[in-house]
């Protein structure tokens with residue numbers, strides 16, 4: 001995979017990642033279903049030092065269902081969520097895959113928080129499933 005470029009809907013926030021993601025997961029937790037209009041979010045984890053962000057973000061802080069303190073950052077102009085970080089996993093930044101310029105760069109490795117998915121959710125049987133939050137990538 002080459003460099004990853006992306007940004008929000010209005011263009012006020014742009015970012016670049018210089019490496020491939022450590023892991024990419026679909027998340028069906030209840031909060032992600034809100035963010036993704038009733039679907040899973042697709043989340044790519046990167047070492048924080050590999051992601052360069054240009055633009056102002058707003059930070060929505062909340063506690064995840066496993067107790068992690070989450071910071072979910074979004075563009076205050078257009079409202080698109082771009083990043084999330086957990087205080088318990090310093091050094092890792094998650095990019096919301098829907099903000100990539102090229103969605104073909106996304107390869108999903110697994111599905112998490114399946115316990116919170118609705119009965120009609122499609123969970124690819126070819127991917128690993130996790131009922132909750134799996135261990136952080138190394």
Ligand SMILES: [Zn+2]
Nearest residue numbers: 008010075078
């Ligand atoms: Zn924006």
Ligand SMILES: [Zn+2]
Nearest residue numbers: 027028029032
């Ligand atoms: Zn989630």
